Amino acid sequence: MTKEQTQREALADYWRFFAETECKGYSPLYEAITTACANSGEVMEFLASLSSHAHQPNLLLAAMHERVIQGLEPTLTPFYSGARAGHVGRLFVESVLASRDTLGQVLSSRFTQTNEIGRVATLAPALSVIPECDDLTLIDVGTSAGLTLHLDDCFIDYGSYGSLGPTGSKVRVQAQVLSGHPPLRRVPIRRRIGLDRNILDPSNSDDARWILACVWPDTGRLERTRNALALAAKFPSELIEGEALETLPLLFSSLEGPIVITTTWVVAYMNTEYRTHFSAALSAASQKRDIYWISAEAPGVVAHLPDVVSPKVEGPPPSVVGFVKFSKGQVSAARVLAHAHSHGTWIWWYDHS
Ligand SMILES: C[S@@+](CC[C@H](N)C(=O)[O-])C[C@H]1O[C@@H](n2cnc3c(N)ncnc32)[C@H](O)[C@@H]1O
Numbered sequence: 001m002t003k004e005q006t007q008r009e010a011l012a013d014y015w016r017f018f019a020e021t022e023c024k025g026y027s028p029l030y031e032a033i034t035t036a037c038a039n040s041g042e043v044m045e046f047l048a049s050l051s052s053h054a055h056q057p058n059l060l061l062a063a064m065h066e067r068v069i070q071g072l073e074p075t076l077t078p079f080y081s082g083a084r085a086g087h088v089g090r091l092f093v094e095s096v097l098a099s100r101d102t103l104g105q106v107l108s109s110r111f112t113q114t115n116e117i118g119r120v121a122t123l124a125p126a127l128s129v130i131p132e133c134d135d136l137t138l139i140d141v142g143t144s145a146g147l148t149l150h151l152d153d154c155f156i157d158y159g160s161y162g163s164l165g166p167t168g169s170k171v172r173v174q175a176q177v178l179s180g181h182p183p184l185r186r187v188p189i190r191r192r193i194g195l196d197r198n199i200l201d202p203s204n205s206d207d208a209r210w211i212l213a214c215v216w217p218d219t220g221r222l223e224r225t226r227n228a229l230a231l232a233a234k235f236p237s238e239l240i241e242g243e244a245l246e247t248l249p250l251l252f253s254s255l256e257g258p259i260v261i262t263t264t265w266v267v268a269y270m271n272t273e274y275r276t277h278f279s280a281a282l283s284a285a286s287q288k289r290d291i292y293w294i295s296a297e298a299p300g301v302v303a304h305l306p307d308v309v310s311p312k313v314e315g316p317p318p319s320v321v322g323f324v325k326f327s328k329g330q331v332s333a334a335r336v337l338a339h340a341h342s343h344g345t346w347i348w349w350y351d352h353s
Pocket of ligand 1: 263
Protein backbone atom coordinates (compact mmCIF):
# COMPACT_ATOMS: atom_id res chain seq x y z
CA MET A 1 0.00 0.00 0.00
CA THR A 2 1.31 3.49 -0.83
CA LYS A 3 1.68 6.16 1.86
CA GLU A 4 -1.32 8.00 0.37
CA GLN A 5 -3.50 4.88 0.47
CA THR A 6 -2.56 4.23 4.09
CA GLN A 7 -3.44 7.83 4.97
CA ARG A 8 -6.82 7.53 3.21
CA GLU A 9 -7.57 4.27 5.04
CA ALA A 10 -6.74 5.87 8.39
CA LEU A 11 -8.98 8.81 7.57
CA ALA A 12 -11.82 6.49 6.54
CA ASP A 13 -11.46 4.63 9.86
CA TYR A 14 -11.67 7.95 11.70
CA TRP A 15 -14.89 8.86 9.86
CA ARG A 16 -16.36 5.41 10.59
CA PHE A 17 -15.48 5.83 14.26
CA PHE A 18 -17.15 9.26 14.22
CA ALA A 19 -20.32 7.78 12.65
CA GLU A 20 -20.39 5.01 15.23
CA THR A 21 -19.58 7.00 18.38
CA GLU A 22 -20.79 10.58 17.75
CA CYS A 23 -23.74 10.19 15.38
CA LYS A 24 -25.30 6.81 16.13
CA GLY A 25 -28.27 7.14 18.46
CA TYR A 26 -28.31 10.94 18.06
CA SER A 27 -28.31 11.96 14.39
CA PRO A 28 -29.45 9.32 11.89
CA LEU A 29 -28.87 11.84 9.07
CA TYR A 30 -25.22 12.40 9.93
CA GLU A 31 -24.69 8.72 10.74
CA ALA A 32 -25.77 7.85 7.17
CA ILE A 33 -23.73 10.67 5.65
CA THR A 34 -20.49 10.08 7.55
CA THR A 35 -20.69 6.32 6.89
CA ALA A 36 -21.15 6.95 3.15
CA CYS A 37 -18.22 9.39 3.15
CA ALA A 38 -15.99 6.88 4.96
CA ASN A 39 -16.86 4.33 2.26
CA SER A 40 -16.10 6.74 -0.58
CA GLY A 41 -12.46 6.58 -1.63
CA GLU A 42 -12.96 9.78 -3.65
CA VAL A 43 -14.25 11.81 -0.68
CA MET A 44 -11.40 10.55 1.49
CA GLU A 45 -8.91 11.40 -1.26
CA PHE A 46 -10.37 14.90 -1.56
CA LEU A 47 -10.14 15.47 2.22
CA ALA A 48 -6.65 14.00 2.44
CA SER A 49 -5.51 16.57 -0.13
CA LEU A 50 -6.46 19.39 2.30
CA SER A 51 -4.76 20.50 5.50
CA SER A 52 -5.36 18.29 8.54
CA HIS A 53 -7.90 20.61 10.22
CA ALA A 54 -10.23 19.89 7.28
CA HIS A 55 -10.18 16.14 7.97
CA GLN A 56 -12.58 16.58 10.87
CA PRO A 57 -16.07 15.36 9.88
CA ASN A 58 -17.78 18.34 11.54
CA LEU A 59 -16.13 20.75 9.11
CA LEU A 60 -17.31 19.10 5.89
CA LEU A 61 -20.73 18.51 7.47
CA ALA A 62 -20.99 22.23 8.29
CA ALA A 63 -19.73 23.30 4.86
CA MET A 64 -22.40 21.17 3.15
CA HIS A 65 -25.10 22.24 5.60
CA GLU A 66 -24.24 25.85 4.76
CA ARG A 67 -24.83 25.08 1.07
CA VAL A 68 -28.19 23.52 1.97
CA ILE A 69 -29.15 26.64 3.97
CA GLN A 70 -28.16 28.77 0.96
CA GLY A 71 -30.46 26.70 -1.27
CA LEU A 72 -27.52 25.36 -3.32
CA GLU A 73 -28.22 21.66 -2.71
CA PRO A 74 -31.89 21.05 -3.61
CA THR A 75 -31.50 17.26 -3.69
CA LEU A 76 -30.28 17.24 -0.08
CA THR A 77 -32.75 19.81 1.29
CA PRO A 78 -35.67 17.40 1.94
CA PHE A 79 -33.38 15.07 3.92
CA TYR A 80 -32.08 17.96 6.01
CA SER A 81 -35.58 19.27 6.70
CA GLY A 82 -36.80 15.80 7.69
CA ALA A 83 -39.27 15.60 4.77
CA ARG A 84 -37.44 12.56 3.32
CA ALA A 85 -35.41 9.67 4.69
CA GLY A 86 -33.11 7.05 3.12
CA HIS A 87 -30.31 7.10 0.48
CA VAL A 88 -28.99 10.47 1.60
CA GLY A 89 -25.43 9.11 1.89
CA ARG A 90 -24.97 8.51 -1.84
CA LEU A 91 -26.50 11.90 -2.74
CA PHE A 92 -24.26 13.65 -0.22
CA VAL A 93 -21.15 12.01 -1.66
CA GLU A 94 -22.19 13.01 -5.20
CA SER A 95 -22.78 16.61 -4.06
CA VAL A 96 -19.38 16.81 -2.35
CA LEU A 97 -17.59 15.52 -5.41
CA ALA A 98 -19.49 17.94 -7.68
CA SER A 99 -18.46 20.95 -5.56
CA ARG A 100 -14.89 20.01 -4.66
CA ASP A 101 -13.35 23.35 -5.66
CA THR A 102 -15.82 25.56 -3.80
CA LEU A 103 -15.81 23.29 -0.77
CA GLY A 104 -12.01 23.24 -0.71
CA GLN A 105 -12.03 27.03 -0.25
CA VAL A 106 -14.59 26.89 2.56
CA LEU A 107 -12.74 24.07 4.32
CA SER A 108 -9.51 26.04 4.15
CA SER A 109 -10.97 29.26 5.54
CA ARG A 110 -13.54 28.12 8.11
CA PHE A 111 -13.16 26.22 11.39
CA THR A 112 -15.47 24.06 13.47
CA GLN A 113 -16.97 26.82 15.57
CA THR A 114 -20.19 25.25 16.77
CA ASN A 115 -21.65 27.60 19.35
CA GLU A 116 -23.92 25.26 21.25
CA ILE A 117 -26.48 27.17 23.27
CA GLY A 118 -27.67 23.91 24.92
CA ARG A 119 -24.44 24.00 26.97
CA VAL A 120 -26.00 26.69 29.21
CA ALA A 121 -27.92 23.84 30.85
CA THR A 122 -24.58 22.46 32.03
CA LEU A 123 -22.85 25.78 32.74
CA ALA A 124 -25.62 27.27 34.90
CA PRO A 125 -25.52 24.69 37.74
CA ALA A 126 -21.74 24.46 37.51
CA LEU A 127 -21.45 28.22 38.09
CA SER A 128 -23.65 27.83 41.18
CA VAL A 129 -20.77 26.01 42.85
CA ILE A 130 -18.68 29.21 43.00
CA PRO A 131 -18.90 30.94 46.41
CA GLU A 132 -21.29 33.87 46.39
CA CYS A 133 -19.73 37.23 45.59
CA ASP A 134 -20.90 40.42 43.93
CA ASP A 135 -17.87 41.23 41.76
CA LEU A 136 -17.41 38.13 39.63
CA THR A 137 -16.05 38.46 36.09
CA LEU A 138 -16.82 35.65 33.64
CA ILE A 139 -14.42 35.03 30.76
CA ASP A 140 -15.58 32.47 28.23
CA VAL A 141 -12.48 31.22 26.41
CA GLY A 142 -13.18 29.85 22.92
CA THR A 143 -16.50 31.67 22.91
CA SER A 144 -17.11 31.47 19.14
CA ALA A 145 -20.01 33.98 18.79
CA GLY A 146 -20.43 34.39 22.56
CA LEU A 147 -23.88 32.79 22.67
CA THR A 148 -23.47 31.06 26.03
CA LEU A 149 -22.52 34.40 27.69
CA HIS A 150 -26.26 35.07 27.58
CA LEU A 151 -27.07 32.14 29.86
CA ASP A 152 -29.16 34.27 32.23
CA ASP A 153 -31.46 35.26 29.37
CA CYS A 154 -32.26 31.66 28.40
CA PHE A 155 -35.12 29.63 29.81
CA ILE A 156 -33.53 26.35 30.91
CA ASP A 157 -36.14 23.70 31.55
CA TYR A 158 -35.05 20.73 33.67
CA GLY A 159 -38.56 19.19 33.53
CA SER A 160 -40.00 18.14 36.88
CA TYR A 161 -36.66 19.05 38.48
CA GLY A 162 -37.18 22.80 37.97
CA SER A 163 -36.05 25.61 35.71
CA LEU A 164 -33.83 28.65 35.44
CA GLY A 165 -34.22 31.94 33.57
CA PRO A 166 -37.09 34.03 32.24
CA THR A 167 -40.07 31.86 31.29
CA GLY A 168 -40.84 34.12 28.34
CA SER A 169 -37.40 33.80 26.75
CA LYS A 170 -37.33 32.74 23.10
CA VAL A 171 -34.12 30.83 23.76
CA ARG A 172 -35.45 27.65 25.30
CA VAL A 173 -33.22 24.77 26.29
CA GLN A 174 -34.47 21.47 27.66
CA ALA A 175 -32.30 19.21 29.75
CA GLN A 176 -33.05 16.06 31.68
CA VAL A 177 -31.53 15.53 35.11
CA LEU A 178 -30.60 11.84 35.06
CA SER A 179 -29.02 11.74 38.50
CA GLY A 180 -28.22 13.97 41.48
CA HIS A 181 -29.36 17.45 42.42
CA PRO A 182 -27.71 20.16 40.31
CA PRO A 183 -27.97 23.50 42.14
CA LEU A 184 -30.23 25.95 40.34
CA ARG A 185 -29.10 29.33 41.61
CA ARG A 186 -28.71 32.42 39.50
CA VAL A 187 -25.15 33.62 39.94
CA PRO A 188 -24.63 37.40 39.81
CA ILE A 189 -22.00 38.22 37.20
CA ARG A 190 -20.62 41.76 37.11
CA ARG A 191 -18.88 41.56 33.76
CA ARG A 192 -18.89 39.02 30.91
CA ILE A 193 -16.18 38.73 28.30
CA GLY A 194 -15.89 36.31 25.38
CA LEU A 195 -12.49 35.47 23.96
CA ASP A 196 -11.76 33.56 20.76
CA ARG A 197 -8.96 33.35 18.24
CA ASN A 198 -11.62 33.83 15.58
CA ILE A 199 -14.65 35.72 16.85
CA LEU A 200 -17.86 35.15 14.90
CA ASP A 201 -20.14 38.18 14.92
CA PRO A 202 -23.77 37.20 15.58
CA SER A 203 -24.97 40.33 13.75
CA ASN A 204 -22.98 39.47 10.60
CA SER A 205 -25.15 37.36 8.27
CA ASP A 206 -22.24 35.22 6.96
CA ASP A 207 -21.02 34.43 10.47
CA ALA A 208 -24.55 33.75 11.76
CA ARG A 209 -25.16 31.38 8.82
CA TRP A 210 -21.92 29.52 9.59
CA ILE A 211 -22.98 29.09 13.24
CA LEU A 212 -26.29 27.63 12.02
CA ALA A 213 -24.45 25.42 9.54
CA CYS A 214 -22.40 23.94 12.39
CA VAL A 215 -25.61 22.69 14.04
CA TRP A 216 -26.63 19.12 13.23
CA PRO A 217 -29.93 19.51 11.34
CA ASP A 218 -31.91 16.56 12.72
CA THR A 219 -31.22 17.13 16.41
CA GLY A 220 -33.88 19.79 17.06
CA ARG A 221 -31.39 22.57 17.86
CA LEU A 222 -31.69 24.90 14.86
CA GLU A 223 -34.57 26.99 16.15
CA ARG A 224 -33.02 27.69 19.53
CA THR A 225 -29.69 28.55 17.86
CA ARG A 226 -31.47 31.01 15.57
CA ASN A 227 -33.10 32.61 18.61
CA ALA A 228 -29.81 32.69 20.52
CA LEU A 229 -28.13 34.41 17.56
CA ALA A 230 -30.92 37.00 17.42
CA LEU A 231 -30.55 37.64 21.17
CA ALA A 232 -26.78 38.01 20.91
CA ALA A 233 -27.14 40.36 17.92
CA LYS A 234 -29.63 42.53 19.83
CA PHE A 235 -27.56 42.69 23.02
CA PRO A 236 -23.91 42.54 21.91
CA SER A 237 -21.41 41.10 24.38
CA GLU A 238 -17.86 42.20 25.04
CA LEU A 239 -16.03 39.92 22.57
CA ILE A 240 -12.26 39.96 22.18
CA GLU A 241 -10.40 38.30 19.33
CA GLY A 242 -7.09 36.73 20.27
CA GLU A 243 -5.16 33.61 21.18
CA ALA A 244 -6.01 32.52 24.73
CA LEU A 245 -2.41 32.40 25.91
CA GLU A 246 -1.58 35.86 24.59
CA THR A 247 -4.79 37.60 25.59
CA LEU A 248 -5.54 36.19 29.02
CA PRO A 249 -2.53 37.65 30.89
CA LEU A 250 -3.39 41.14 29.56
CA LEU A 251 -7.00 40.71 30.59
CA PHE A 252 -6.07 39.42 34.04
CA SER A 253 -3.84 42.42 34.70
CA SER A 254 -6.71 44.79 33.87
CA LEU A 255 -9.34 43.12 36.06
CA GLU A 256 -10.09 43.26 39.77
CA GLY A 257 -11.98 40.67 41.81
CA PRO A 258 -12.56 36.93 41.34
CA ILE A 259 -12.68 35.53 37.84
CA VAL A 260 -14.41 32.48 36.45
CA ILE A 261 -13.06 31.04 33.24
CA THR A 262 -15.41 28.84 31.24
CA THR A 263 -14.29 26.52 28.48
CA THR A 264 -16.77 24.34 26.64
CA TRP A 265 -15.27 22.07 23.97
CA VAL A 266 -12.20 24.26 23.55
CA VAL A 267 -9.36 22.57 25.45
CA ALA A 268 -9.90 19.51 23.28
CA TYR A 269 -8.58 21.63 20.38
CA MET A 270 -5.37 22.60 22.23
CA ASN A 271 -2.30 20.39 22.20
CA THR A 272 -0.82 19.06 25.45
CA GLU A 273 1.86 21.75 25.70
CA TYR A 274 -0.70 24.51 25.12
CA ARG A 275 -2.95 23.03 27.81
CA THR A 276 -0.08 23.08 30.29
CA HIS A 277 0.66 26.76 29.54
CA PHE A 278 -3.05 27.59 29.73
CA SER A 279 -3.31 26.09 33.19
CA ALA A 280 -0.08 27.83 34.26
CA ALA A 281 -1.54 31.19 33.14
CA LEU A 282 -4.59 30.67 35.38
CA SER A 283 -2.38 29.59 38.23
CA ALA A 284 -0.13 32.66 37.89
CA ALA A 285 -3.14 35.01 37.81
CA SER A 286 -4.45 33.49 41.05
CA GLN A 287 -1.59 35.12 42.97
CA LYS A 288 -3.70 38.29 42.86
CA ARG A 289 -7.20 36.79 43.33
CA ASP A 290 -9.05 33.47 43.14
CA ILE A 291 -9.56 32.02 39.69
CA TYR A 292 -12.24 29.40 39.03
CA TRP A 293 -12.23 27.26 35.93
CA ILE A 294 -15.49 25.61 34.88
CA SER A 295 -15.01 23.24 31.97
CA ALA A 296 -17.21 21.00 29.88
CA GLU A 297 -14.74 19.05 27.82
CA ALA A 298 -13.87 15.60 26.52
CA PRO A 299 -12.61 13.15 29.15
CA GLY A 300 -8.95 13.50 30.05
CA VAL A 301 -8.24 16.92 28.55
CA VAL A 302 -8.33 18.90 31.84
CA ALA A 303 -5.35 17.34 33.57
CA HIS A 304 -6.28 18.50 37.11
CA LEU A 305 -9.53 16.53 37.22
CA PRO A 306 -9.69 13.02 38.65
CA ASP A 307 -10.85 10.20 36.37
CA VAL A 308 -14.52 9.50 36.93
CA VAL A 309 -16.12 6.71 34.90
CA SER A 310 -18.91 8.19 32.81
CA PRO A 311 -22.44 6.81 33.09
CA LYS A 312 -23.65 4.54 30.30
CA VAL A 313 -26.14 6.69 28.42
CA GLU A 314 -27.03 6.14 24.78
CA GLY A 315 -25.64 8.71 22.33
CA PRO A 316 -22.31 10.47 21.90
CA PRO A 317 -19.66 10.24 24.64
CA PRO A 318 -20.55 12.68 27.44
CA SER A 319 -18.64 15.82 28.44
CA VAL A 320 -16.87 15.95 31.76
CA VAL A 321 -18.00 19.02 33.70
CA GLY A 322 -15.11 20.13 35.87
CA PHE A 323 -14.42 22.66 38.61
CA VAL A 324 -10.86 23.77 39.33
CA LYS A 325 -10.00 26.51 41.81
CA PHE A 326 -6.64 28.29 41.68
CA SER A 327 -5.58 30.21 44.77
CA LYS A 328 -2.25 31.86 45.56
CA GLY A 329 -0.58 30.31 42.53
CA GLN A 330 -1.78 26.75 43.18
CA VAL A 331 -4.66 24.42 42.44
CA SER A 332 -6.60 24.40 45.71
CA ALA A 333 -9.59 22.28 44.57
CA ALA A 334 -10.40 20.13 41.57
CA ARG A 335 -13.42 17.93 41.10
CA VAL A 336 -15.76 16.48 38.52
CA LEU A 337 -19.16 18.08 39.02
CA ALA A 338 -21.10 16.14 36.44
CA HIS A 339 -21.18 14.28 33.21
CA ALA A 340 -23.42 15.80 30.57
CA HIS A 341 -24.49 15.36 27.00
CA SER A 342 -22.21 17.57 24.92
CA HIS A 343 -25.23 19.54 23.67
CA GLY A 344 -26.86 19.79 27.09
CA THR A 345 -29.63 17.23 26.52
CA TRP A 346 -29.01 15.57 29.87
CA ILE A 347 -26.95 16.06 32.98
CA TRP A 348 -25.72 13.50 35.52
CA TRP A 349 -24.77 15.49 38.61
CA TYR A 350 -22.51 14.21 41.40
CA ASP A 351 -23.96 15.41 44.71
CA HIS A 352 -20.88 14.51 46.70
CA SER A 353 -18.76 16.99 44.75
C1 LIG B 1 -15.84 23.79 19.13
S1 LIG B 1 -15.82 25.53 19.34
C2 LIG B 1 -16.72 25.68 20.87
C3 LIG B 1 -17.37 27.03 20.99
C4 LIG B 1 -18.13 27.29 22.29
N1 LIG B 1 -17.23 27.25 23.41
C5 LIG B 1 -19.27 26.32 22.50
O1 LIG B 1 -19.19 25.47 23.37
O2 LIG B 1 -20.28 26.43 21.81
C6 LIG B 1 -14.13 25.84 19.85
C7 LIG B 1 -13.79 27.32 19.82
O3 LIG B 1 -12.55 27.50 20.49
C8 LIG B 1 -11.78 28.47 19.79
N2 LIG B 1 -10.35 28.25 20.15
C9 LIG B 1 -9.68 27.08 20.04
N3 LIG B 1 -8.41 27.24 20.50
C10 LIG B 1 -8.30 28.53 20.90
C11 LIG B 1 -7.23 29.31 21.45
N4 LIG B 1 -6.04 28.76 21.64
N5 LIG B 1 -7.46 30.60 21.77
C12 LIG B 1 -8.69 31.15 21.53
N6 LIG B 1 -9.72 30.47 21.01
C13 LIG B 1 -9.54 29.18 20.69
C14 LIG B 1 -12.12 28.19 18.33
O4 LIG B 1 -11.84 29.31 17.50
C15 LIG B 1 -13.61 27.88 18.43
O5 LIG B 1 -14.41 29.03 18.27
